[in-house]
Amino acid sequence: MRTLWNHFSTISNIKISPRMRRISAANLISNRNLSTISSTEDPELRDFVGFLESLKNYEKSGVPKGAGTDSDDGFDLGRMKRLMLRLRNPHYKYKVVHVAGTKGKGSTSAFLSNILRAGGYSVGCYSSPHILSIKERISCNGEPVSASTLNDLFYSVKPILEQSIQEENGSLSHFEILTGIAFSLFEKENVDIAVIEAGLGGARDATNVIESSNLAASVITTIGEEHMAALGGSLESIAEAKSGIIKHGRPVVLGGPFLPHIEGILRSKAASVSSSVILASNIGSSSSIKGIINKNGIGLCQSCDIVIQNEKDDQPIVELSDVNLRMLGHHQLQNAVTATCVSLCLRDQGCGRVTDEAIRIGLENTRLLGRSQFLTPKEVETLLLPGATVLLDGAHTKESARALKEMIKKDFPEKRLVFVVAMASDKDHVSFAKELLSGLKPEAVILTEADIGGGKIRSTESSALKESWIKAADELGSRSMEASENKTVLGSLKLAYKILSDDTTSSDSGMVIVTGSLHIVSSVLASLQH
Structure with missing residues (x-):
């Protein structure tokens, strides 16, 4: 390499x-x-x-x-x-x-x-x-x-x-x-x-x-x-x-x-x-996720080994152990590997200060809103959802739904789940739903609506989304899924919270997953600003 x-x-x-x-x-x-x-x-x-x-x-x-x-x-x-x-x-x-x-x-x-x-x-x-x-x-x-x-x-x-x-x-x-x-x-x-x-x-x-x-x-x-x-x-x-x-x-x-x-x-x-x-997916294929840790002052991270190998003899060029990525999921490990490969390319072009330590620091201190983002206890209280676990993820394609699903299955396999979903009209709603339902069993799915670009031209009505999720569930033979509509994002969050809170038979408080577009994520975060 x-x-x-x-x-x-x-x-x-x-x-x-x-x-x-x-x-x-x-x-x-x-x-x-x-x-x-x-x-x-x-x-x-x-x-x-x-x-x-x-x-x-x-x-x-x-x-x-x-x-x-x-x-x-x-x-x-x-x-x-x-x-x-x-x-x-x-x-x-x-x-x-x-x-x-x-x-x-x-x-x-x-x-x-x-x-x-x-x-x-x-x-x-x-x-x-x-x-x-x-x-x-x-x-x-x-x-x-x-x-x-x-x-x-x-x-x-x-x-x-x-x-x-x-x-x-x-x-x-x-x-x-x-x-x-x-x-x-x-x-x-x-x-x-x-x-x-x-x-x-x-x-x-x-x-x-x-x-x-x-x-x-x-x-x-x-x-x-x-x-x-x-x-x-x-x-x-x-x-x-x-x-x-x-x-x-x-x-x-x-x-x-x-x-x-x-x-x-x-x-x-x-x-x-x-x-x-x-x-990158070839020369970085030895990179791996070791587990999820909760770092004080930061929150959940995935501990990873980043390994970039020589293409010809498989000898490592970069070996970084215990890199704590703040964005979760194997897809984020792959993104980190890709960025590392670009960094090495730039290093070879004269960016000598892109050291291995700079790579580690840069990777560990990167986060994006709406990408595997958990709201803090203070934020969920602001939304009148005390004690709730709320995950925001802007997945909106079949591929990103698969990445979200795999992350949840790996890191939170026992969690009770309720999805809150809004999507743009030009997305494949059924394929998105089938991807999530094929590996997860949410207790409920609440379909809602969010403005896109400050308007409703590309927004999908909650009733149409509900039909798509029911169709996806039928095609998968998943008859037990509960699907409902709520026109507002905050109203949907409160309904999801109620569904999880009303079940007193489980010690697991569950997780509300807000997904389907970056715009529904935006709506939640904007509510926190207000």
């Missing part, structure tokens, strides 16, 4: 000079959030948010068919390139790690950002969506951009943005303008490296204006069945779309594991542009 990393040196002369800072472990906690709730937006950003809301917002309305494909139906990447040119191409002023994938790109980006920060580098991170404020999408050194910094930049480039919108006949979208602002802010903040998450697919995503000259590495975490219509209708077309972020001569780290023919599509694209491939 050492030979593999040395090979990267021969194809890259990228050097990233650190701007050293004193960074405490506490300051490494990722503050990145996950969804949009306009009622909790920072009032100082009223003009900025109003400007964005005047533009087409596909998160709110849904993405057109084929929009993410590299075809005549795809988004016009040319208009994004023209916008960046008018902004004087700020994204060329620093190195970039570009991250795409159906699932895991947010966690992998957070792990990687914190590893780099632990090594003393100045790091920007662009992600989507968000929970309480749009400023959470653009972070510098682990902190969301301040309202004053964002406003200063917005007002300075607003004439350029208005000119661009006019010259593009109003076709520039909410996401495209925000992406341009993020790239500009990272230049202004003089970051060493930016970790950039693709929004949809890869090839035609607004973030895909990055060139080989400043791309440190591409990362593709997973390929799964999400945004099927927008990305061509098949796993193969999704893989083709996401492979569009692979650039000539630049290494690509694949998370995985992938179906063999899907991996073949990604490798074929890499070979066509002379890009070396690192398969």
Whole structure:
């Protein structure tokens, strides 16, 4: 494997000079959030948010068919390139790690950002969506951009943005303008490296204006069945779309594991542009979860061994024992392994301060809201659910439902469960339900509704969700499942709490699992803010 990393040196002369800072472990906690709730937006950003809301917002309305494909139906990447040119191409002023994938790109980006920060580098991170404020999408050194910094930049480039919108006949979208602002802010903040998450697919995503000259590495975490219509209708077309972020001569780290023919599509694209491939699920396959521990002041963690081996002789390059990950589940171990592989790739390109200890610190101090997140005792009391165990997880695909199910089966096999679920209309509701019901036996499932992007256009009615769960249960022969509806998220939480509390025959207080979308998670967390 050492030979593999040395090979990267021969194809890259990228050097990233650190701007050293004193960074405490506490300051490494990722503050990145996950969804949009306009009622909790920072009032100082009223003009900025109003400007964005005047533009087409596909998160709110849904993405057109084929929009993410590299075809005549795809988004016009040319208009994004023209916008960046008018902004004087700020994204060329620093190195970039570009991250795409159906699932895991947010966690992998957070792990990687914190590893780099632990090594003393100045790091920007662009992600989507968000929970309480749009400023959470653009972070510098682990902190969301301040309202004053964002406003200063917005007002300075607003004439350029208005000119661009006019010259593009109003076709520039909410996401495209925000992406341009993020790239500009990272230049202004003089970051060493930016970790950039693709929004949809890869090839035609607004973030895909990055060139080989400043791309440190591409990362593709997973390929799964999400945004099927927008990305061509098949796993193969999704893989083709996401492979569009692979650039000539630049290494690509694949998370995985992938179906063999899907991996073949990604490798074929890499070979066509002379890009070396690192398969994290292969060289990190000796990594393992040792058990769940409860750390004082932190809460539940999974103790893991992170082992990255040489591809040729299986000798370890990195061996980190007893790494305490704050995000649970085997999928989060895989995301940590993927981020570690990217870190080693960057180390070989000149990031010498990405030491093994920096990797450990970065991994251990990463968390994301809504990813295997347990509410604290104080938080459940705030929600009038004293003594309850409440797990928030934004799973919303068949694959992420499987990851959630496996985590619960492994770590909480005896827990009584009640699910509270809200989903977007463009998700596969039946497959999601079947995945959870095939391995778990909840005492009840409560179907509810949550706004998406600040509106109800993409929300699914609770009655329709209930029909999907009943259908899934019937197909699995699970006749004992109790399914009910409640129009509000808080009302659903209280009903779940009552169901568990009313059973006095069990010493197990049970667990309420809030899932189905990042937006229902947002609704719960926003309630805590209020």
